[in-house]
Amino acid sequence: MINSGMAHLSDALFTTAIATYSVGIVGYAGEYAFGRRGRVAESAAVAVDQRVLVGAGGPNVDASAVSRPPVSGPPAGVAAVPPSSRRSAGDRFGRFAIVVTIIGVLIHLTSITIRGVAVDTVPWSNMYEFSSVVGLIAVISFLIAMARMPQIRYLGLFILGPVVVVMFLAGTVLYSQASPLVPALQSYWLAIHVTAAASSEGVLMTSSVLTILYLVRTRYDARVAAGLPVPFIGGIAPKLSVPATLDKVAYRLAAFAFPLYTFGIICGAIWAEAAWGRYWGWDPKETWAFIAWVVYACYLHARATAGMRKWAPWINLLGFGAMTFNFFVVNIFISGLHSYAGLN
Amino acid sequence: MSLLTAVATPRRILRRAWRRLVSMRTALILLFLLAVAAVPGSLLPQWPLNPTKVTAYIASHGWWGHLLDHLGFFDVFASTWFAAIYLLLFISLVGCLIPRVRVHARAMRAKPLPAPKHLDRLPESGAFETSASAAEFSAAARGTLGRRWRVVERADGDTVTLSAEKGYSRETGNLVFHIALLVALIAIAIGRLYNYEGSIVVLQGANQGFCNTVTSYDSWQPGRFASEGKVSPAPFCLAVDKFTAKYDSAGEPTEFAADVAYGPVANTRAHQTVIKVNHPLRLEGDRVYLISHGFAPEITVHMPDGSTQHSVQAFIPTDPATLYSEGAFKLQGPQGKNEDVGIEGFFAPTPATADGSPIASNSVITSSSPQVSNPVLGITVYTGDIGYDKTGPQNVYSLDTSAGTLKQLGMANLVEGQTTRMAGGVSVTFDGWIPWAGMQVSHDPSQDYLLVAAAAMVLGLIGSLSVRRRRVWLRVAPATPGDHASPTVVSVGGLARSDSGNFTEEFSALFERLRASGPPVEAGNSGSLRVTRDAGKERSK
Numbered sequence: 104m105i106n107s108g109m110a111h112l113s114d115a116l117f118t119t120a121i122a123t124y125s126v127g128i129v130g131y132a133g134e135y136a137f138g139r140r141g142r143v144a145e146s147a148a149v150a151v152d153q154r155v156l157v158g159a160g161g162p163n164v165d166a167s168a169v170s171r172p173p174v175s176g177p178p179a180g181v182a183a184v185p186p187s188s189r190r191s192a193g194d195r196f197g198r199f200a201i202v203v204t205i206i207g208v209l210i211h212l213t214s215i216t217i218r219g220v221a222v223d224t225v226p227w228s229n230m231y232e233f234s235s236v237v238g239l240i241a242v243i244s245f246l247i248a249m250a251r252m253p254q255i256r257y258l259g260l261f262i263l264g265p266v267v268v269v270m271f272l273a274g275t276v277l278y279s280q281a282s283p284l285v286p287a288l289q290s291y292w293l294a295i296h297v298t299a300a301a302s303s304e305g306v307l308m309t310s311s312v313l314t315i316l317y318l319v320r321t322r323y324d325a326r327v328a329a330g331l332p333v334p335f336i337g338g339i340a341p342k343l344s345v346p347a348t349l350d351k352v353a354y355r356l357a358a359f360a361f362p363l364y365t366f367g368i369i370c371g372a373i374w375a376e377a378a379w380g381r382y383w384g385w386d387p388k389e390t391w392a393f394i395a396w397v398v399y400a401c402y403l404h405a406r407a408t409a410g411m412r413k414w415a416p417w418i419n420l421l422g423f424g425a426m427t428f429n430f431f432v433v434n435i436f437i438s439g440l441h442s443y444a445g446l447n
Numbered sequence: 448m449s450l451l452t453a454v455a456t457p458r459r460i461l462r463r464a465w466r467r468l469v470s471m472r473t474a475l476i477l478l479f480l481l482a483v484a485a486v487p488g489s490l491l492p493q494w495p496l497n498p499t500k501v502t503a504y505i506a507s508h509g510w511w512g513h514l515l516d517h518l519g520f521f522d523v524f525a526s527t528w529f530a531a532i533y534l535l536l537f538i539s540l541v542g543c544l545i546p547r548v549r550v551h552a553r554a555m556r557a558k559p560l561p562a563p564k565h566l567d568r569l570p571e572s573g574a575f576e577t578s579a580s581a582a583e584f585s586a587a588a589r590g591t592l593g594r595r596w597r598v599v600e601r602a603d604g605d606t607v608t609l610s611a612e613k614g615y616s617r618e619t620g621n622l623v624f625h626i627a628l629l630v631a632l633i634a635i636a637i638g639r640l641y642n643y644e645g646s647i648v649v650l651q652g653a654n655q656g657f658c659n660t661v662t663s664y665d666s667w668q669p670g671r672f673a674s675e676g677k678v679s680p681a682p683f684c685l686a687v688d689k690f691t692a693k694y695d696s697a698g699e700p701t702e703f704a705a706d707v708a709y710g711p712v713a714n715t716r717a718h719q720t721v722i723k724v725n726h727p728l729r730l731e732g733d734r735v736y737l738i739s740h741g742f743a744p745e746i747t748v749h750m751p752d753g754s755t756q757h758s759v760q761a762f763i764p765t766d767p768a769t770l771y772s773e774g775a776f777k778l779q780g781p782q783g784k785n786e787d788v789g790i791e792g793f794f795a796p797t798p799a800t801a802d803g804s805p806i807a808s809n810s811v812i813t814s815s816s817p818q819v820s821n822p823v824l825g826i827t828v829y830t831g832d833i834g835y836d837k838t839g840p841q842n843v844y845s846l847d848t849s850a851g852t853l854k855q856l857g858m859a860n861l862v863e864g865q866t867t868r869m870a871g872g873v874s875v876t877f878d879g880w881i882p883w884a885g886m887q888v889s890h891d892p893s894q895d896y897l898l899v900a901a902a903a904m905v906l907g908l909i910g911s912l913s914v915r916r917r918r919v920w921l922r923v924a925p926a927t928p929g930d931h932a933s934p935t936v937v938s939v940g941g942l943a944r945s946d947s948g949n950f951t952e953e954f955s956a957l958f959e960r961l962r963a964s965g966p967p968v969e970a971g972n973s974g975s976l977r978v979t980r981d982a983g984k985e986r987s988k
Contacts, residue, residue: 282699283695284701286703287724289725359912359913380727380736381891385496385523385524394489397482398482401478411471433489
C-alpha cells in the first residue's frame with residue numbers, strides 16, 4: 104500500500120534538495136569566478152618534479168610532510184585548503200559550496216529513503232525515481248573523487264549543474280506518483296539490477312562531465328599554443344586544472360563503473376530469464392545497454408592502445424551518449440519490454 | 448614495385464592479414480562496428496520481436512523497405528553482416544589471447560627485472576640512510592614488503608639490490624575476463640543450436656491442458672539441432688486449474704498467478720504449484736513461464752439446421768493496457784449445406800464508449816480497464832461456408848470473409864446471459880467467459896554454463912581494472928664503498944605499470960614504511976644527504 108503522506112514528504116524533500124544544490128552551484132560559481140583556480144590546484148600542477156632536500160638534523164623534521172606533494176593532502180576536501188589567514192574569496196565560496204552540497208546530499212538521500220518507505224519497495228522503479236538516484240550517485244561520486252583529489256573541488260559547478268538539470272526534468276516531465284509495483288517488477292532483482300545500473304550511470308555521468316572539461320582544456324591549450332583566438336566558451340578553460348588530472352579522474356571513474364555496469368547487465372539477464380523466459384532478447388533497452396557497454400569497452404581499450412588514446416575521451420562521451428539515449432529516448436519513444444517509465 | 452610483388456607471396460599476404468586482424472587497432476574498430484551495427488536493431492522494427500510492425504513498415508516504405516528487408520535490417524542480430532563482425536572479433540580475440548596467455552605464463556614464473564642503473568630517473572624515487580648494514584636492511588625491507596610483493600635479491604660486492612613487483616593478477620584478471628567472454632560466446636552458440644521455445648494459450652480448466660510435444664504448441668521455435676529432432680522435449684503435461692489477476696484500487700495490476708497441475712503424462716496431476724511472473728516452473732531442464740493472459744468467451748449458438756452448439760474460444764488482446772480482445776468462433780454445420788456459422792467479435796472486459804454515453808447494442812465499444820466488470824461481447828455473425836474443406840490451416844483467432852462464401856447476418860453487443868436472434872433461425876447467447884493463460888516452455892541446455900562464464904567475466908574485470916601493477920627497486924649500499932662502518936644508503940625507485948590509483952601517494956607510504964624498517968643514522972654522523980624524495984616525474988627516456 105502507498106503511504107501518500109510519506110510520498111508527499113519525499114516530494115517536498117526532493118524539491119528542497121534541488122534548491123540546496125542550486126545554492127551549491129552559486130557557491131561553486133563564486134569560487135570559479137573569484138578564485139584563482141584555488142591554491143590547491145595551482146600548487147598541484149607545479150608540484151611535480153621538485154626535489155626536497157632535508158638537511159642535517161633531519162630526523163626532527165617530518166620529512167613526509169615536506170616531501171609529499173600537496174596533491175596527497177589530507178583526505179577531506181575541506182581540510183585540504185590553505186589556512187584561513189590566506190583564504191581568498193574564491194576559497195570561501197568553495198568551502199561554502201561543499202558544505203551546501205553535503206547538506207543537499209543528505210536531504211536528497213532522505214527524500215529517496217522516504218519514497219522507499221512510501222512505496223514499500225526500492226524507490227527506483229520508474230524514470231522519476233531512477234533519475235533521482237542517478238543524480239545522487241553522481242554527486243556522491245564527485246564528493247568521493249574530491250576527497251581523494253581536493254584540487255578538483257572547483258569543478259563542482261560542472262557536476263551539480265547537470266545534476267540539477269536532470270533532477271528538474273525528473274521532478275517535472277518525468278514525475279510519476281508513488282505507486283505499487285506491477286507484477287513484472289516484483290522481484291529482488293529490481294533492487295540489485297537497477298541499483299547497479301543507476302550507480303554505474305551516476306558515476307559515468309561524472310566521468311563524462313570531467314571528460315568534456317578535459318576536451319575544453321586541451322582545445323584551449325592547443326589554440327593558445329598556436330596563437331589562435333580563443334572563442335568565448337573557452338574562457339572557462341584557463342581555470343580548469345591540468346588536462347592530465349581531468350583525464351585521469353575521468354578514467355578512474357569509468358574503470359570503477361564499468362565492472363559495475365557489466366554486473367548490472369548480467370543481473371538484468373538473470374532477471375529477464377525468470378521474468379520473460381529468456382536471458383537476452385534484443386529488446387531495445389537491452390540493445391542499447393549492449394551498445395553502451397561495447398562503447399565503454401572501446402574506451403578502455405583505446406586508452407590502453409598507443410595511437411588510439413587521443414580518441415578515448417570522445418569514445419567516453421559517445422558511451423555516455425548511448426546511455427543517455429537508452430534512458431530518455433528508448434524509455435519514452437521506443438516501445439519494448441522495459442516500459443516502466445511511468446509516463447502515461 | 449617489382450620487389451614488393453616478388454615478396455608478396457600468398458603466405459606473406461596471409462601472415463600480414465592475420466597480424467592486422469589480431470592487432471588491437473583492428474579489434475577496436477571491430478568492437479566499434481559491433482556497437483554501430485546493433486543500432487538499427489533497436490530503431491527499426493524487428494521480425495523476431497514484432498512482425499506486424501515490420502510488415503507495416505515495409506508496406507509503407509515501398510522499394511526501400513524491401514531493400515532493407517533483403518539486407519537483413521529487420522533481423523539485424525541474425526544477419527550475415529552482424530555475424531561477420533562478431534566472428535571476426537572472436538577470431539581476433541583468440542589470436543590476441545593466445546600469445547598473451549603464453550607471455551603471462553612466462554611472466555608469472557620469471558624473476559622481477561634487475562634494478563636500473565639510475566633509480567632516481569624513475570617516476571618515483573627517493574633515498575635515505577640507515578645505520579643498519581646492507582644485509583640487515585635488505586632482510587628487514589623484505590619483511591616490510593611482505594608477501595604481496597614478489598621480491599628478488601641480487602648482490603654485487605657490498606651492494607644489495609631488491610627487485611620487487613606486484614599486481615600480476617591484473618593481467619590474470621584481464622585474461623580471465625577475455626577467456627570467460629569467449630566461453631560465454633561459445634555457450635550462447637551451443638544454446639542457440641539446442642534450444643527450443645514453445646508457446647501455447649491454455650484455457651483455465653483441468654481438462655484443457657497441454658503436453659510438452661512439438662505438435663501441441665501454438666508456436667514452436669527450435670534451434671537448429673532441436674528442429675532436426677536431436678533434442679527430445681522433456682516429458683510432462685500441464686493444466687491450468689485457476690488463473691488469477693489481481694488489481695489495486697487504481698486499476699494497476701498487482702499479481703498474475705496460474706495454479707497449475709502437472710505430471711509425466713496427461714491428466715496425471717502428480718504435482719501442483721503456482722506459476723507467477725518472475726517465478727517460472729523449472730522442470731526437467733525446461734522452464735514453464737506465465738507470459739500473458741486473456742479471456743475466452745463462451746457462447747451457445749442455434750445453428751440454421753436447428754441444432755445447438757456450444758463454443759469457448761480464446762480471444763487475443765489487441766490493447767495490452769485494457770485487454771480489449773478480438774477473436775472468432777467457427778461453428779461447422781452439416782457438410783456441404785453452406786450452413787456453417789462464423790462469428791468474429793471482440794471482448795471488452797470493462798466496456799466503455801468513446802463519448803461516455805451508455806452502452807447500447809449498436810455502440811462502438813472500447814475497454815477502459817483490464818479488470819472484468821459487466822463485460823460485453825460484440826459479434827458480427829455470418830453464415831455460409833467457412834472453408835473447412837479447403838486444405839491448409841486456418842487462423843483460429845480470425846474469420847476470413849474475403850472468399851465471399853459467407854453472408855453477414857447481423858451485429859450485436861451482448862452482455863452476459865443475453866441472446867441475440869438473427870435471420871434464418873440463428874441465435875447467439877453470450878454465456879460467460881473463462882480466463883486463459885499464455886504459457887511458454889523454454890529449453891536452453893547451456894545457460895547455466897553461461898552464468899558461470901558471466902560471473903568469471905565480472906571477477907576478471909574487477910581484477911583487471913582495480914589491481915595495480917607496480918615495480919619497486921631498492922639499492923642498498925654503504926655510503927663509502929668498502930667502509931662497513933659508514934651508514935648504509937638506501938635508494939628506492941618505483942614505477943607504476945598501470946595508471947589506476949595514485950602511485951605517488953602509494954609510493955610515499957611505502958617509502959616511509961621502508962625507511963622505518965631500518966634504524967636511523969644518529970644526528971651529525973654524516974654528510975648532508977638524509978632523505979630525498981622525488982615524486983610524479985615523467986619517465987626519463
